[in-house]
Amino acid sequence: MAEWNQPLQVKQVTFENRIVMAPMLPFGWPEKDGGMSEKTLAHYLKRAGKGMGLLICQALLVSPENDLLDRAGAYKREHLCFIKKIADACHAGGTRFFAQLAYAGFDASGGGGRKVTELSTEKMAEIGRDFVHSVRLLKEAGCDGAELHCAHGSFLNAVHSPIENTRQDRYGGDLEGRLTLLKEIIEGCRECIDDSFILSCRMGWTETLEGDIALAQAMEKLGVEMLHVSGGIPADRSLDIPEDFPYNAFVYTGTRVKQHVNIPVTVVNDLQTLRRGNELLREDACDLIAYGRPFLADPDFALHAAEDPDYIGCRKCKACQFRTDGDRCPGPPARK
Ligand SMILES: Cc1cc2nc3c(=O)[nH]c(=O)nc-3n(C[C@H](O)[C@H](O)[C@H](O)COP(=O)(O)O)c2cc1C
Ligand code: SF4
Incomplete structure (x- = not known):
């Protein structure tokens, strides 16, 4: 049982509180050569x-391959500079900083893209090495x-999915x-994962809760040190959520996974307010609570929520403008 403002220690990394800003790509802000534009950095x-x-x-x-959106990367030494700037700014304010890593061109959630069955065994190994390098x-x-x-x-989600991955090789x-x-990625990272550096996975749900739990436990066994539970393959699935559970299927899945692993679990999706997230922490249903759009609409969402746990940062527009051009985000609703 925890409160949002209680610290969490994972190895030698202390999180000052349990609020997480979820990973979000501002679509429509093109980058160059995998670097980050001044706009995105700002x-x-x-x-x-x-x-x-x-x-x-x-x-x-993790590589420039298949990048149709001119996205930022972490595959060249030149990229260290913008990553370091964000890390330093986070640390100066007492925030820990993770970067999410992905391999482009695969969208098994319905957006098309390539299939993991198309890749040779050697190409799979090479992509694994790209992750390690990043x-x-x-x-x-x-x-x-x-x-x-x-x-x-995403690519790794498709590799983990029995629906998408019907490969016959190893x-x-x-x-x-x-x-x-x-496993190969984790083994490749061994020498750089010390007590001050955490390897986390954003895990995608499977077809069933049993499948989610099995996947989470297997990830933990391989050495994954934190889990952040979200949607996966299939993109939609029917789930019997108890009627009195006031959160959605993403959060429900995260809370169920939490009961079956020994590593910290972050839940996410439509938590909206700090009060709602904090209830889950109090019930020991998760270890960290992540917010996405509230941080897009209001950079100071966490500060405002700390003052007022019912503060709602985001208007929940039908289609989030950050999916096309974040400059058009109307921002947070007026505060009372
Ligand atoms: C504009 C936008 C971009 C996103 N980009 C990513 C991403 O790069 N990686 C990822 O795992 N999730 C991404 N997400 C999903 C968010 O991390 C989060 O799970 C989702 O917004 C639900 O949380 P919320 O209801 O608090 O917004 C994105 C969401 C939005 C709105
Ligand atoms: S206010 Fe609208 S555009 Fe802005 S983050 Fe929320 S949903 Fe997206």
Whole structure:
């Protein structure tokens, strides 16, 4: 049982509080050569160290391959500079900083893209090495951890999914086989994951809660040190949520996973207010509470929520403007 403002220690990394800014790519703000534009950097610097225990930046690419959106990456030494700037700003304000990592071009949640069955065994191994290289760069840039993007139909999510991954080689087969690439990534990162650096996974749900629990436990066994639970493959699934559970299926899944693992679990999606997130912490249903759009609409969401736990940062527009051009976000509703 915890309160939002109680610290959490994972190895030698202390999170000053339990509020997390979830990873969010501001779509429509093109970057160049995998670097981060002044505009995107300013977006992060405006939020860094502003009252959250952990800030996780958008999925940075581990390689320029398949990048149709001109996204920022973490695959060249030149990228260390912007990552370091965000890390330093976070640390100056008492916030821990993770960067999320992803491999582009796969969207098994319905957006098209390539299939993991198209890749040769050697290519799979090469992508694994790209992840390891990026994790090393994050560590060098001063991040407190890396979050491997294994949710939302992303590449690693597809590799872990029995629906998408019907490969016949060592990267496919049963759950253990489908986690071979993750195992290789973790083994490759061993020497850079010390007590001051955390390896986390954003885990995507499976077809069933039993499948989610099995996946989470297998990830923990491989050495994943924190889990951030979100949607996966299939993108929609029917789930019997108790009628008196006042949160959605994403959060419910995270709370169920939490009961079956020994590593910290972050829940996310439509938590909206600090009061709602804090209830979950009090019930020991999770360890950290993540907010996405509230931080997009209001860079000071955590500071405002600390003053008023019912503060709502985001208007929940039908289509979030940050999915096309964040400049059009109307910002937070007027405060009472
Ligand atoms: C504009 C936008 C971009 C996003 N980009 C990412 C991303 O890069 N990686 C990721 O794992 N989730 C991404 N997400 C999902 C968020 O991390 C979060 O799970 C989602 O917004 C639900 O939380 P919320 O209801 O508090 O906004 C994105 C969400 C939005 C709105
Ligand atoms: S106010 Fe609207 S555009 Fe802004 S973050 Fe919220 S949903 Fe997105």
